[in-house]
Amino acid sequence: PVQRIDIVSIFPEYFAPLGLSLVGKAVASGLLAVDVHDLRDWTHDRHRTVDDTPYGGGAGMVMKPEPWGEALDALVDPEQPPVLVVPTPSGVPFTQALAHEWAHEPRLLFACGRYEGIDARVMDHARTRMQVREVSLGDYVLNGGEVAVLAMVEAVVRLIPGVIGNPESLVEESYAEGQDGLLEYPVYTKPASWRGLEVPPVLLSGDHGKVDAWRREQSLDRTRARRPDLLAAEGAVADAS
Numbered sequence: 001p002v003q004r005i006d007i008v009s010i011f012p013e014y015f016a017p018l019g020l021s022l023v024g025k026a027v028a029s030g031l032l033a034v035d036v037h038d039l040r041d042w043t044h045d046r047h048r049t050v051d052d053t054p055y056g057g058g059a060g061m062v063m064k065p066e067p068w069g070e071a072l073d074a075l076v077d078p079e080q081p082p083v084l085v086v087p088t089p090s091g092v093p094f095t096q097a098l099a100h101e102w103a104h105e106p107r108l109l110f111a112c113g114r115y116e117g118i119d120a121r122v123m124d125h126a127r128t129r130m131q132v133r134e135v136s137l138g139d140y141v142l143n144g145g146e147v148a149v150l151a152m153v154e155a156v157v158r159l160i161p162g163v164i165g166n167p168e169s170l171v172e173e174s175y176a177e178g179q180d181g182l183l184e185y186p187v188y189t190k191p192a193s194w195r196g197l198e199v200p201p202v203l204l205s206g207d208h209g210k211v212d213a214w215r216r217e218q219s220l221d222r223t224r225a226r227r228p229d230l231l232a233a234e235g236a237v238a239d240a241s
């Protein structure tokens with residue numbers, strides 16, 4: 001499983017929360033090392049410049065290749081190169097399957113770029129010495145990759161055996177799926193009545209068959225309403241079988 005995660009960003013303070021969460025516990029228990037680096041440590045000019053205007057024109061700024069090249073030179077061990085993960089809106093979708101895949105990698109290096117992106121030659125050059133994964137968390141505009149890296153690091157680290165107390169190996173688990181690719185059903189706990197709102201009586205019936213049936217119906221209703229795309233995939237499987 002993952003033993004070492006490096007994160008490079010011009011906002012290293014963004015990753016302070018990692019020390020609090022389950023990631024912090026995993027690091028404290030020696031399960032893995034997580035190191036955050038300031039990209040500007042690999043600049044040499046007075047203003048510690050990391051970006052410049054785009055060739056070909058256009059708005060915004062692009063991250064210069066030199067600092068990234070030097071950062072990767074410093075952080076990549078040729079004997080055990082990491083998977084380089086670059087969050088970008090132009091990436092392939094990040095999925096639970098990818099989280100599982102990366103949880104098996106001994107080393108991961110997350111490169112946080114600004115929205116307009118990192119000079120493409122950085123990824124091209126990196127591909128000569130490590131696997132490079134350009135991934136997107138979703139189709140919305142962020143100002144940089146830091147938020148995406150926080151999400152991806154959590155998704156990956158929680159899968160490492162021993163991190164959330166699950167001694168077994170990387171158990172295959174679905175993402176939002178309650179069962180069979182459907183969304184989770186609604187959940188309830190005490191009190192049975194709250195502000196005039198009652199817990200669905202079936203859940204208090206003690207009839208596990210009825211509870212299971214009710215939950216499946218709820219999952220189906222929710223999936224139809226919120227994620228018809230999952231049903232299409234489900235349907236496709238049904239058709240194929």
Ligand SMILES: Nc1c(O)cccc1[N+](=O)[O-]
Pocket residue numbers: 087088089113114115135136137138139140141142143144145148
């Ligand atoms: N969407 C977005 C962005 O706008 C900037 C950096 C990373 C991402 N992303 O991973 O989805």
